[in-house]
Amino acid sequence: MIRNYKRIVVKIGTSTLTYPNGSLNFRRIEALVRTLCDFKNAGYEVALVSSGAVSAGYARLGLTEYPDTLEKKQACAAVGQSQLMKIYENFFGNYGQTVAQILMTKDVVDDSHRLELVKNTFNALMSMGCVPIVNENDSVSCDGIRFGGNDTLSAYVGIACDADFIINMSDIDGLYNKDPRKFDDAVLIDRVEEINDEIRAYAGGAGSKRGTGGMSTKIEAAKIATENGIPMLIINGENPYKLYDILDGKHIGTYFAAKKN
Numbered sequence: 001m002i003r004n005y006k007r008i009v010v011k012i013g014t015s016t017l018t019y020p021n022g023s024l025n026f027r028r029i030e031a032l033v034r035t036l037c038d039f040k041n042a043g044y045e046v047a048l049v050s051s052g053a054v055s056a057g058y059a060r061l062g063l064t065e066y067p068d069t070l071e072k073k074q075a076c077a078a079v080g081q082s083q084l085m086k087i088y089e090n091f092f093g094n095y096g097q098t099v100a101q102i103l104m105t106k107d108v109v110d111d112s113h114r115l116e117l118v119k120n121t122f123n124a125l126m127s128m129g130c131v132p133i134v135n136e137n138d139s140v141s142c143d144g145i146r147f148g149g150n151d152t153l154s155a156y157v158g159i160a161c162d163a164d165f166i167i168n169m170s171d172i173d174g175l176y177n178k179d180p181r182k183f184d185d186a187v188l189i190d191r192v193e194e195i196n197d198e199i200r201a202y203a204g205g206a207g208s209k210r211g212t213g214g215m216s217t218k219i220e221a222a223k224i225a226t227e228n229g230i231p232m233l234i235i236n237g238e239n240p241y242k243l244y245d246i247l248d249g250k251h252i253g254t255y256f257a258a259k260k261n
């Protein structure tokens with residue numbers, strides 16, 4: 001299926017990018033970057049939605065406790081975001097690719113004029129061969145302009161860059177019919193045609209933290225993406241080289257089919 005796609009958004013979460021102590025997991029980031037650069041070489045256009053700013057900032061600042069107030073989180077994000085970009089700039093640069101940082105807030109996509117402008121920016125960057133690296137603008141975000149997580153952000157980035165496909169790299173293999181850490185007989189769902197109450201129940205219900213990947217926010221992100229005509233795949237991001245399986249036409253993870261309009 002991927003052969004029909006040209007423009008791909010890849011989303012990777014904090015728990016996949018960082019160690020439990022908050023520091024960046026260079027081995028994983030380098031494997032991810034190398035694979036994405038290979039996708040570029042194979043002719044795909046790639047945008048990366050990367051979390052990890054708060055965590056990297058917390059580690060860099062040497063804090064002993066994870067930030068518990070908004071201002072501390074925002075401060076950590078400011079420190080960590082530049083750390084992240086430095087690493088991405090180096091790793092992508094090693095493989096001859098140019099990165100571009102885009103920090104978004106929700107009010108941008110809620111306003112049709114501003115959305116149009118950001119669409120043009122993504123288009124210009126990707127047409128010039130750059131890899132946009134996107135995060136929420138955590139340091140200035142507040143209620144009302146917050147996406148509330150990078151799963152949601154990735155769906156909007158898919159819309160903003162007119163993507164053909166979104167790959168959400170989680171810390172779980174995909175959507176199961178029940179919690180695989182509690183039930184040995186949990187079955188991975190290969191393909192979802194429609195996001196309904198049954199699918200939501202698999203994810204553990206609204207607001208549930210079930211699954212370290214926070215599956216319910218992924219389902220809601222998949223709903224936004226698929227309703228806008230963009231299919232989404234949830235895979236395990238533990239081994240970024242698994243992205244090659246997708247390139248080789250193998251089925252992994254859970255595929256959410258796009259709605260046909």
Ligand code: GLU
Binds near residue numbers: 014055151
């Ligand atoms: N934007 C946050 C960060 O970079 C992460 C949000 C999320 O994990 O969904 O730390």
